[in-house]
Amino acid sequence: MKIRLLALLLGGVLLLPALSACRNAAPIYEEDIPGYESEDGELPLEEQPAEEQEEVEEKIWIIPEQTFHWREGGDTSENMFSRPMRTLHEYDGALYYFSWPPVRYNPQTDVQISFCTDPLCTHDRQSKCPFYGIGSSLVLLEDSVILRREASGLRDPDTVELLDLNDLTLRKLREISGTMTIFGGDVVCGDTYIYVNLVYDEQEDSQMYELCRKDMKSGKVEVLHRNPNRRYVPLFAVGETIYLSCNEDDLIYTAPVDDLMNMAPVAQTRGNWFLDRAESCFYSLDSKTGTVYRSTSPEVPEAIFTVEGMDYFYMTDQHIYYRRVYGQAEEMTFYGELAYHNLYEYYRCDRDGGNAKLIYREEYALGEYTYFLRDFVVLGNYLYAPWTMQLFDGEIDDGKGSDKNINSSLVRIDIESGEWYYIMNE
Numbered sequence: 001m002k003i004r005l006l007a008l009l010l011g012g013v014l015l016l017p018a019l020s021a022c023r024n025a026a027p028i029y030e031e032d033i034p035g036y037e038s039e040d041g042e043l044p045l046e047e048q049p050a051e052e053q054e055e056v057e058e059k060i061w062i063i064p065e066q067t068f069h070w071r072e073g074g075d076t077s078e079n080m081f082s083r084p085m086r087t088l089h090e091y092d093g094a095l096y097y098f099s100w101p102p103v104r105y106n107p108q109t110d111v112q113i114s115f116c117t118d119p120l121c122t123h124d125r126q127s128k129c130p131f132y133g134i135g136s137s138l139v140l141l142e143d144s145v146i147l148r149r150e151a152s153g154l155r156d157p158d159t160v161e162l163l164d165l166n167d168l169t170l171r172k173l174r175e176i177s178g179t180m181t182i183f184g185g186d187v188v189c190g191d192t193y194i195y196v197n198l199v200y201d202e203q204e205d206s207q208m209y210e211l212c213r214k215d216m217k218s219g220k221v222e223v224l225h226r227n228p229n230r231r232y233v234p235l236f237a238v239g240e241t242i243y244l245s246c247n248e249d250d251l252i253y254t255a256p257v258d259d260l261m262n263m264a265p266v267a268q269t270r271g272n273w274f275l276d277r278a279e280s281c282f283y284s285l286d287s288k289t290g291t292v293y294r295s296t297s298p299e300v301p302e303a304i305f306t307v308e309g310m311d312y313f314y315m316t317d318q319h320i321y322y323r324r325v326y327g328q329a330e331e332m333t334f335y336g337e338l339a340y341h342n343l344y345e346y347y348r349c350d351r352d353g354g355n356a357k358l359i360y361r362e363e364y365a366l367g368e369y370t371y372f373l374r375d376f377v378v379l380g381n382y383l384y385a386p387w388t389m390q391l392f393d394g395e396i397d398d399g400k401g402s403d404k405n406i407n408s409s410l411v412r413i414d415i416e417s418g419e420w421y422y423i424m425n426e
């Protein structure tokens, strides 16, 4: 298969202890401490006699030779809106990839630009990099991204910030105390910031969901709804109208920004969803059953099609893209138990599920690399996804992992030809 051919194995012959896979630099284990002796009396690897070491062939992945080209046309997403939590976002013809450091990628020219434009910045705390610590628990709105800045040391609290994708400026929305759990339910509408929290209530001895509204000018915060079970999550704003979802009835509600508890149900969704603004309806996926639903009202949504094992979907104006579990890779763990890793197929189909076309299938074979895609987006003729590569060797993992996993940047798959183009970190 073509994909497999790309994994060129370079016969680098290294002197390594026979029982150890390639040792990685990052984690420090007890055996790495000089003089450490394990419980079974085995000497640290560095002190093993040379005759116990043997030649082990190291498999190294290198970027295949590739040339960049761009085909015009393909799918558009002008009418589609979703509110995903993922690391890759498409906006206004560009891709935003929240790796470290975050980058903006131009798919037509293959040029990546770091969010931090200071060429001398080392992107750490000392350099006062504006993007230091951001990147997890993010929610993608249309032209902005809600980000969480992890505490950069004990001095600073975690914060929730708004990144404007038009000018890459950051705006602090709130601080998070250690007792709060955030759900990525955040919407900014003009100077009003709406969010949901889970906080511990000492009097009730219970966790409470709080729907909050903050006036960004005055800093005043109002708690509009408080309940241990019922959770309203702000989704997005259209003009002065806020859309919210509710976990108890799977309904999507709308409400005026200045009268938020005056909610009216507009649609029912099951799992992750897309709003089609042209059709004024929601499409959603129930990942337990693999069924895609269409909802134009709060009544029972219409089931459109079902694919066994489908657990993620993406919509464009023309198509539905999805992945489905078709099997599992298995491997022994350090503790001698079998571990399973889902294997996926990626498809494009019509909106009614017809004309399904296989785009990529994760192939698993002992001793071979398997390429895994993560949550993807589609732009034009291409599917883009962060990817990792894992070598299944069927042997007991040494518990240190990582040397069998290669984490990289993005891959672009031509939907028609299946050709891969690797977009590597610069």
Ligand SMILES: [Zn+2]
Pocket (backbone or CB within 6 Å): 116, 117, 118, 121, 122, 123, 124, 129, 130, 131
């Ligand atoms: Zn920087």
